[in-house]
Amino acid sequence: MPDVTPAEAEHSLLLKRRIAEAMANAGGWLSFEQYMRLALYEPGLGYYSAGAVKFGESGDFITAPEISPFFARACAQFFDRSLRALGGGDLLELGPGSGRFAVDAILAMQELKTPLSRYQMLEVSADLRARQQALLQQMPVQTDWLYTLPIDFSGVIFGNEVIDALPCDRFVIRSGEMWRLGVGQMEAEQADQSIAFEWRARRADGRCAGDEEFLIQTDRLCRSWGSWDLSPAAETLPDGYCGEWQPTLAAWIAALAQSLSAGALVLADYGLPRNQLYHPDRVVGSLRCHQRHHAHTDPFLWPGLVDITSWVDFTAVAEAAMAAGLTVSAFTTQMGFLLASGADATPHNAREAQGLRQLLLPGEMGEAIKFIVLSRDLDLTEYFAQDLLVRQDLRDSLGI
Numbered sequence: 001m002p003d004v005t006p007a008e009a010e011h012s013l014l015l016k017r018r019i020a021e022a023m024a025n026a027g028g029w030l031s032f033e034q035y036m037r038l039a040l041y042e043p044g045l046g047y048y049s050a051g052a053v054k055f056g057e058s059g060d061f062i063t064a065p066e067i068s069p070f071f072a073r074a075c076a077q078f079f080d081r082s083l084r085a086l087g088g089g090d091l092l093e094l095g096p097g098s099g100r101f102a103v104d105a106i107l108a109m110q111e112l113k114t115p116l117s118r119y120q121m122l123e124v125s126a127d128l129r130a131r132q133q134a135l136l137q138q139m140p141v142q143t144d145w146l147y148t149l150p151i152d153f154s155g156v157i158f159g160n161e162v163i164d165a166l167p168c169d170r171f172v173i174r175s176g177e178m179w180r181l182g183v184g185q186m187e188a189e190q191a192d193q194s195i196a197f198e199w200r201a202r203r204a205d206g207r208c209a210g211d212e213e214f215l216i217q218t219d220r221l222c223r224s225w226g227s228w229d230l231s232p233a234a235e236t237l238p239d240g241y242c243g244e245w246q247p248t249l250a251a252w253i254a255a256l257a258q259s260l261s262a263g264a265l266v267l268a269d270y271g272l273p274r275n276q277l278y279h280p281d282r283v284v285g286s287l288r289c290h291q292r293h294h295a296h297t298d299p300f301l302w303p304g305l306v307d308i309t310s311w312v313d314f315t316a317v318a319e320a321a322m323a324a325g326l327t328v329s330a331f332t333t334q335m336g337f338l339l340a341s342g343a344d345a346t347p348h349n350a351r352e353a354q355g356l357r358q359l360l361l362p363g364e365m366g367e368a369i370k371f372i373v374l375s376r377d378l379d380l381t382e383y384f385a386q387d388l389l390v391r392q393d394l395r396d397s398l399g400i
């Protein structure tokens, strides 16, 4: 693992104290969702709320917009087509990270002469918002940072790798039953006198916050499993099988759908349809941590210095969107979405060629990242009728 400076260790210790305090107030146990929320978003201390670099080569992980401007250029083609079909409108980017995507997308849309009125951004981290504002100082269109979702939004809402950063709850199988996998604090002697956390599984018996929602969610998941041919019924899953979901996902999608009066909501993320995400072979779930380009599965190592993510159940995204009146216009791989845009993918040097490989190849991000396009009062049939997208149309796999 990468070295940690004394200042970074001190920062992490402050956050651990804050988490330990929250745990003590909650009776000695925190759900993983509560832990992750504090570890990533606690003001001034959480990974996304404090000052670390995070994105790109000098950060902890690399996202598609940081790899190559081709990603934003290809998305801009889709934005252009959608905004023209709407007769003009706004772009709203969720969780813009470093702001790189916004810069490249705005410049690409300027070249395309896209009828874009404003480029709006919604970012929960004050630190990242300040960095985005510094980077986007002189853009050729109006840029605004929002604190809440707009009312009657007409245009395209876009988010890359935002859902996988929403805090997730975890379950673990114990003798065929789904238990809640949360967090406890180790005894001081086990933890070398400092603060350390460990996994603690417990039955959702109604004594902890969120138990009721957990039971509703596990019940829904089991019923949904029961409707598949290859059903991973909880009783048949091996002891120790783990899985996770983002409890706020459905409400978040519903709020976005309510905000969108006309246009498209495009979400790109690591994830799978439900029956593949909770496949019996995926015994350890999808929780991943990233620190200086090292990936591991221990979220208790250096909280505040490490990104924590979990994969997205795209069936849940589609269900929530449809319940809110949106149409699932496309569900495809990153490769399918980017290439179908028609953006020029010719590399001009070895670095660009490497970037394109990373974005497009199935063994890299090309297949693991999916794009879901949800729309309201916007006919995208022609756009998605292109050969390449038809071959990459994965909507049937969602089981909806």
Ligand SMILES: C[S@@+](CC[C@H](N)C(=O)[O-])C[C@H]1O[C@@H](n2cnc3c(N)ncnc32)[C@H](O)[C@@H]1O
Residues within 6 Å of the ligand: 048, 055, 063, 064, 065, 066, 094, 095, 096, 097, 098, 101, 122, 123, 124, 125, 128, 159, 160, 161, 162, 165, 166
């Ligand atoms: C993994 S980063 C991705 C950043 C950027 N989209 C990219 O692709 O490089 C996740 C981003 O989502 C933001 N975020 C997390 N929860 C959010 C929410 N509920 N609404 C808007 N942004 C959110 C984080 O602060 C961060 O900027």
